[in-house]
Amino acid sequence: MSASVENHDAGPPAAEQPAGQHSAGEHRDYIGAKLGMWIFIFTELILFGGLFVAYGMYRSMHPHEFHHAAGELNVVLGVINTLVLLTSSLTMVLSIVAIRLKRKTQSMIFLASTMVLGCVFLVNKFFEWKAKIHHGLYPGSEHLMARPPGERLFFGLYYGMTGLHGLHVTVGLVVMAIMLVLLRRDKIRHDDFIKLENAGLYWHLVDVIWIFLLPLFYLAA
């Protein structure tokens, strides 16, 4: 509504205020903003849902090959990454709590920690992928094509799903970087923190999806 508010140079804003919830403070519709975010999160879940359907179908077709291929993944790294993400969700929540208590610096520190943890996750993921590719386990490789179809599909899904998840982590990091700037410029305040809260919701979504990826890939062995 920013444009139309600007256009309202002539009108007396004081008279506008009592007209109702959708006059001056259009951006302050917290419930609306949250509703929009939640619907967006549904769409993200459905986006991953397509991949989960593919996983479910192929796993029921090749249970043993999936079981065998999952043994190739590094459970320790997977669990460490899970802990990293879970901790980052905690710091995200703490950042929101801090800004609600008017502790701006603390909120920024917590948000920055979330970003650091997100980066740690990506770095871990990078080394994991690098090791797999080093061992010739990537789509289309000779080594993988020599294996049975179920294992090829397992790794196809592994790269597809963790890759898409990684992309979401990256997007989350960009969003948080923007939030950090907004916090710094006092655009996110103790009485107006819906943007940070929505960013938090997105980050928890990334976290939740990972919680499903961990058992499906790493713990399936």
Added chain:
Amino acid sequence: MSTAVASTAAPTASEPSFYAGSSRQGVLSWLLTTDHKRIALLYLGSMLTFFLVGMTIGVFMRLEHLTMGPTIMKPTTYNALFTLHGVIMIFLFVIPGLPAVFGNFLLPIMIGAKDVAFPRLNLLSWYLFMAGATIAITSLFTGGGPPDTGWSFYVPYSVTTGTNVTMAVLGAFVIGFSSILTGINFITTIHRLRAKGMNWMRMPLFPWALYATAWVQVLATPILGITLLLVVLERVFGLGIFNPAIGGDPILYQHLFWTYSHPAVYIMIIPAMGAISEIIPTFAHRTIFGYKAIVLSSMGIAGLGSLVWAHHMFTSGMSETSIIIFSLLTFLVAIPSAIKIFNWVATLYKGSIELKAPMLFALGFIFLFSIGGLTGLFQGALAVNMHIHDTYFIVGHFHYVMFGGTGMAFFAALHYWYPKMFGRMYKERTAVVAWVHIFVGFNMLYFTMLVLGMQGMPRRYYDHLPGFHLGHLVATVGSWILVAGLLLMIMNLVRGLFRKVEVPANPWGGVTLEWMVASPPPVENFDVLPVITEAPYTFNPVSEEKAK
């Protein structure tokens, strides 16, 4: 609702219209606008352009069938053209058409709001739409040439073909994202910004239809997103999910594709039905018959329509049980559609019908959509489906639904809300002449296709056997009449913009909120937000008299 809205009884003549009232000047006032009305017009301009391109391609395809053997093009060109025709018409016109243009323009006004819930997101949606369209169109001239897979991008061919499928698919992905954001915006707007007193059962039917559509957009489009993304990954990295050479299953692609693309048919048709539900009562000067039934059937179509996708795959290889279940569900979805048709017809009964151009298009919709819907039931029946699968019958059927249904409703809506959107008026007589041409040409073209299909003419062939020649000839001539009508209609609408005619706020005697504001509406739609005290479509004797 005219009597209900005491505070806005007098149209706000003092406020400048949204064309004049902008803080920016020139092109930027359009490209950086967050006004839902301007964004709607951006969509309208871009979509009519895409429609003309898609229409031209369609004409060329018909010309190819004018004679047997190669007429004006090679078989490969024909393959590229039917792909393009499908992609442009479906992804760039029919799916986003009514919600993006009329939804954007009218939804906030009809529910008594000043704008949508997220105006900047709304502008972003338009940019994503244009970006997707640009990517899709660029795919024609780059890489391995225009895609030749058909709009459905079926694997494994779409993975193995050397044409530029990757880019076209990415374009569709981006457009899908735009569609999701529009859906989120509309749902939130309807939940949060309805005027005081407008409870759910006082909301007009077009917003209701948009609401049902938005849910389908939001819930189904991500599946298309992931499916298309997987095609890209398949082509670039060879993941193997859909590739039988690696172990994947192409049927899974078809399931995922139609899980979106069948509900997409309802994304196309529900808002069209919503627009018709606005037009019919206005020109019958009578309350809509069965308001609640229409509301429930919108939601019913949205729900049931999401469960019927596999009827596109009866010949692809599925278990007998699932075929029977999907066949049954397909028949069920006809019930809410029929409920709407009966309601519209019942609304006309004992109404004082005024056959203006929008009404003619609306009646055309009812007639053509009925044929489209009933021929759809043929395909839901298993035995018939086996016979007509992949024939011209399918082509005829979906043109009756998409063009005869959504297309006609789009034109009906365009003629109906034209004075509101532009504050101008087209020539009524020319509009009627154009409608006659469109209606006659349409039936000549597509009814012939239904017959050809029953005779066994397969779709997507660039040539035909002598036995089909007469049918193809009739269809091609029909396409000329149709195009003549369409061009006349568009010309009339464009010329109407320059006619200096004063248009009143309510030229048709409509009773929904958009007719209570000036034509064109002021920047913020309402000076004072309206308060709603009664159900929509309440035609009291006074307003009926005024209409005559």
